[in-house]
Amino acid sequence: MDEALDAKLRILTDAAKYDASCASSGGKKRAAGKSGIGSTTGSGICHSYTPDGRCISLLKILLTNYCLFDCAYCINRRSSNTRRARFTVAEVVSLTLGFYKRNYIEGLFLSSGIIRSPDYTMEQMMLVAKTLRNEHGFAGYIHLKTIPEANPWLIEQAGLFADRLSINLELPLQKSLEDLAPEKNTATIKTAMGQMRERIVEAKEERRHFAPAGQSTQLIVGADAATDDIVLTTSASLYKNYALKRVYYSAFSPIPEASRFLPAKSPPLQREHRLYQADWLLRYYGFTVPEITDGGDHGMLDLDIDPKLAWALKHRALFPVDVNTAPREMLLRVPGLGTRAVDRILAARRHMRLRLDDIARLTSGLKRLRPFLITLDHRPTRLIDRADLRQSLVAPPVQPSLFD
Amino acid sequence: MNTAVTLAAGADQDGFRLAVRRLLAADVAPDAVVWGTPDAGDLFGGTLTGDAPPVMLPRALAAMITPVVCHRDPERYALLYRLIWRMRHGEPALLANPADPLVRRLETMRKAIRRDLHKMHAFVRFRETIAPDGTARYIAWFEPDHYIVEATAGFFVERFRGMIWAILTPVGSLFWDTERLAIGGAGSKDHLPADDAFEAGWCSYYESIFNPARLNTVAMRSEMAGKYWHNLPEARLIPALVRGAPERLREMVAREATAPVHRDPTRAVAAMTRQNPQSLADLNRIIAAAPGLVPGSARAVLGEGPVGAAIMLVGEQPGDAEDIAGRPFVGPAGQMLDRALAAAGIDRTTTYLTNAVKHFKYQQRGKRRLHASPTTSEVKHYRWWLMQELGFVQPKLVVALGATALLALTGQPLPLLRNRGPISFDGQAGFVTTHPAYLLRLPDPATQQTAYTAFVADLQHARSLASA
Numbered sequence: 001m002d003e004a005l006d007a008k009l010r011i012l013t014d015a016a017k018y019d020a021s022c023a024s025s026g027g028k029k030r031a032a033g034k035s036g037i038g039s040t041t042g043s044g045i046c047h048s049y050t051p052d053g054r055c056i057s058l059l060k061i062l063l064t065n066y067c068l069f070d071c072a073y074c075i076n077r078r079s080s081n082t083r084r085a086r087f088t089v090a091e092v093v094s095l096t097l098g099f100y101k102r103n104y105i106e107g108l109f110l111s112s113g114i115i116r117s118p119d120y121t122m123e124q125m126m127l128v129a130k131t132l133r134n135e136h137g138f139a140g141y142i143h144l145k146t147i148p149e150a151n152p153w154l155i156e157q158a159g160l161f162a163d164r165l166s167i168n169l170e171l172p173l174q175k176s177l178e179d180l181a182p183e184k185n186t187a188t189i190k191t192a193m194g195q196m197r198e199r200i201v202e203a204k205e206e207r208r209h210f211a212p213a214g215q216s217t218q219l220i221v222g223a224d225a226a227t228d229d230i231v232l233t234t235s236a237s238l239y240k241n242y243a244l245k246r247v248y249y250s251a252f253s254p255i256p257e258a259s260r261f262l263p264a265k266s267p268p269l270q271r272e273h274r275l276y277q278a279d280w281l282l283r284y285y286g287f288t289v290p291e292i293t294d295g296g297d298h299g300m301l302d303l304d305i306d307p308k309l310a311w312a313l314k315h316r317a318l319f320p321v322d323v324n325t326a327p328r329e330m331l332l333r334v335p336g337l338g339t340r341a342v343d344r345i346l347a348a349r350r351h352m353r354l355r356l357d358d359i360a361r362l363t364s365g366l367k368r369l370r371p372f373l374i375t376l377d378h379r380p381t382r383l384i385d386r387a388d389l390r391q392s393l394v395a396p397p398v399q400p401s402l403f404d
Numbered sequence: 405m406n407t408a409v410t411l412a413a414g415a416d417q418d419g420f421r422l423a424v425r426r427l428l429a430a431d432v433a434p435d436a437v438v439w440g441t442p443d444a445g446d447l448f449g450g451t452l453t454g455d456a457p458p459v460m461l462p463r464a465l466a467a468m469i470t471p472v473v474c475h476r477d478p479e480r481y482a483l484l485y486r487l488i489w490r491m492r493h494g495e496p497a498l499l500a501n502p503a504d505p506l507v508r509r510l511e512t513m514r515k516a517i518r519r520d521l522h523k524m525h526a527f528v529r530f531r532e533t534i535a536p537d538g539t540a541r542y543i544a545w546f547e548p549d550h551y552i553v554e555a556t557a558g559f560f561v562e563r564f565r566g567m568i569w570a571i572l573t574p575v576g577s578l579f580w581d582t583e584r585l586a587i588g589g590a591g592s593k594d595h596l597p598a599d600d601a602f603e604a605g606w607c608s609y610y611e612s613i614f615n616p617a618r619l620n621t622v623a624m625r626s627e628m629a630g631k632y633w634h635n636l637p638e639a640r641l642i643p644a645l646v647r648g649a650p651e652r653l654r655e656m657v658a659r660e661a662t663a664p665v666h667r668d669p670t671r672a673v674a675a676m677t678r679q680n681p682q683s684l685a686d687l688n689r690i691i692a693a694a695p696g697l698v699p700g701s702a703r704a705v706l707g708e709g710p711v712g713a714a715i716m717l718v719g720e721q722p723g724d725a726e727d728i729a730g731r732p733f734v735g736p737a738g739q740m741l742d743r744a745l746a747a748a749g750i751d752r753t754t755t756y757l758t759n760a761v762k763h764f765k766y767q768q769r770g771k772r773r774l775h776a777s778p779t780t781s782e783v784k785h786y787r788w789w790l791m792q793e794l795g796f797v798q799p800k801l802v803v804a805l806g807a808t809a810l811l812a813l814t815g816q817p818l819p820l821l822r823n824r825g826p827i828s829f830d831g832q833a834g835f836v837t838t839h840p841a842y843l844l845r846l847p848d849p850a851t852q853q854t855a856y857t858a859f860v861a862d863l864q865h866a867r868s869l870a871s872a
Binding site: 038103117 | 497500501502503504505508522525526527528529530531532542544559562563564565566567582600601602603604605606608609610611612613614615616617618619620621622623624627628636638642645646649671672673675676678679680690694695697779780781782784785786788789
């Protein structure tokens with residue numbers, strides 16, 4: 001690779017790294033056609049991990065970091081003094097294929113600063129996807145960051161080539177968006193999301209290809225005053241109204257060339273981690289937003305303990321739960337029991353009455369479970385009423401795993 | 405006396421299955437079997453030979469055997485045979501109990517295999533070398549934990565079908581020539597090309613995508629254990645990235661926010677309004693340049709007629725003749741329409757004609773291109789264009805010819821006949837009638853005549869509305 005291209009790659013990768021989304025999942029399985037390359041596995045593959053613990057699944061780059069917009073949280077905003085570069089369509093195609101053929105990546109995640117006009121930019125991005133698909137028989141994963149300000153016909157086309165489309169909402173409060181991203185508009189973003197949702201649902205019914213891996217979005221946490229309550233309420237409504245596959249939370253990271261409007265401090269990684277846990281409770285554990293935020297204070301989640309444990313400690317009367325008789329919904333509420341462990345318990349229960357030893361074989365979280373669970377040979381005695389229960393269950397501070 | 409079973413080194417799937425058939429036929433209990441590989445030396449015990457009747461195993465059991473046979477644990481065969489034996493001797497549902505210690509252990513082994521497969525899919529790194537004949541070849545060296553090389557072949561073939569590649573490992577190798585897979589013995593790292601055209605670029609990418617503000621090596625190591633690092637080109641960057649991260653973060657946080665470059669925000673806003681097509685010609689340029697949104701012809705058939713026409717007719721989509729001519733309504737249905745327009749006293753040249761879908765969707769049957777109806781979402785793909793077109797033409801009356809046009813103009817699939825007659829499309833005066841192609845499809849001349857008369861009457865009605 002020549003030096004000029006290498007320099008561009010560095011600038012346009014650096015500019016893309018604050019977007020949390022990297023997943024190559026959600027689609028159907030697909031294999032390369034004769035003489036083509038590329039496949040998708042359904043669940044996606046992480047090909048590498050950087051020392052920030054995040055995985056590299058896709059080649060995540062910007063087409064260009066020149067931008068007409070001036071969003072304060074973004075390093076590429078118009079008023080930033082960052083170094084600028086621009087790839088040609090052919091360069092992105094060549095990088096994607098070159099990386100893919102060496103098994104470095106699952107595909108491409110292409111985003112872009114807005115140059116000339118939203119339409120022009122979106123067309124250039126689509127040209128990349130179209131060239132990969134039509135001229136190179138590329139069947140790997142393509143995620144396009146849609147530009148909501150572009151005209152709707154471009155979105156109609158993007159879904160034909162991409163596996164996933166996404167539009168970042170970035171800030172849950174309309175007011176924050178007005179303050180920090182003057183060119184953006186919540187209504188425009190949601191209209192585009194609605195259009196994508198409708199098309200994705202229809203295409204699935206008609207068994208046609210239109211963004212088969214669905215759409216996702218990102219919320220930035222810690223750049224404005226939005227509480228966890230507001231963030232999670234926004235997520236719940238996005239999941240419900242736009243059938244999003246994922247909402248990503250990105251702890252606002254200090255950026256070189258930071259705007260004066262924003263906090264210059266370490267990103268609130270723990271908060272981001274708790275939001276991901278809460279998001280999981282929303283989607284897979286039958287929790288509602290009020291139940292989750294009830295575990296914390298003033299609309300913020302407890303940073304020291306996970307949201308499920310926080311909820312359980314405030315609802316001790318519901319525990320301990322008998323592992324041999326409790327319904328699935330209640331087992332899912334036991335701190336330390338994940339969906340898989342619950343399913344294993346339910347399967348095992350059909351064959352035997354469970355003891356503590358059996359539970360130890362079915363899950364790795366036994367220590368945290370003990371105060372909340374009744375087994376054939378274990379009944380927690382008043383442990384649930386102990387004042388120091390919280391302290392005994394708070395894990396010693398370790399760096400959390402931030403990303404899945 | 406014990407029965408000795410000797411299997412080939414590695415994952416001997418066939419050998420194990422044959423042994424199981426023989427053991428079950430001879431009714432040998434698990435405790436009486438000694439399992440070994442050729443390099444383990446002579447085993448004490450008798451051996452079984454000859455054919456044995458096939459054994460039907462439940463699918464869940466087969467799904468346990470195949471991966472676990474790939475495990476490196478020398479006890480794998482004994483454990484699997486014990487499982488099979490118990491399931492055939494009074495515990496048919498054993499596998500469904502995840503709390504059973506044997507099931508648990510095998511499940512753990514299966515999980516280890518799944519993980520090993522997954523990591524091999526993820527961490528194989530090809531290097532490219534150009535053969536003397538100019539073709540590119542891709543070669544990788546990888547060290548799996550278990551005997552999974554054959555088991556990964558399907559994944560790599562499906563993914564890199566169009567490439568010539570080889571994956572070499574200490575326990576076997578895979579070779580693919582774009583058509584056939586060959587499986588060979590142990591490979592050597594010496595055959596890996598010394599360098600690669602994209603490796604430096606990949607390392608640049610790895611360095612640049614790392615965010616020093618989020619250093620978390622625990623999470624990295626749990627997914628990408630140190631044992632993989634020596635075969636990953638990017639891993640040699642890790643120590644320096646980790647060492648440098650705190651300093652880079654301090655620097656970023658400490659750096660005073662620089663005065664923003666003042667750029668005029670009106671430019672961005674202007675760019676957004678300017679981007680909308682400014683005229684019908686503008687819009688037509690966009691439509692003509694865009695790829696089709698239906699499977700079929702790449703040629704867009706644009707609307708035809710004067711801007712400001714009193715009547716705008718919207719059909720379904722261009723057909724074979726329209727696609728060849730590049731004009732709307734020139735095929736058999738178009739001729740029928742021309743006849744009806746003349747009968748209704750409407751001058752085609754002062755009318756605007758267009759289609760809901762701008763490309764000919766068809767299925768190839770031999771030499772013929774058979775019309776295929778656009779689906780609801782396909783019609784909607786074109787909707788925004790049609791609405792823009794309508795906005796530029798600004799007719800007094802827009803006539804939907806058929807259900808597809810009705811769907812395109814309302815955004816909803818509505819029954820045609822129930823809506824026949826005058827209608828309002830979001831404030832735009834409209835009229836709904838049948839598509840002329842419908843008349844052509846009617847088999848009986850008498851019915852056709854009745855339908856034609858009704859169609860002409862509709863057009864006359866539309867004309868009177870448009871001239872009112």
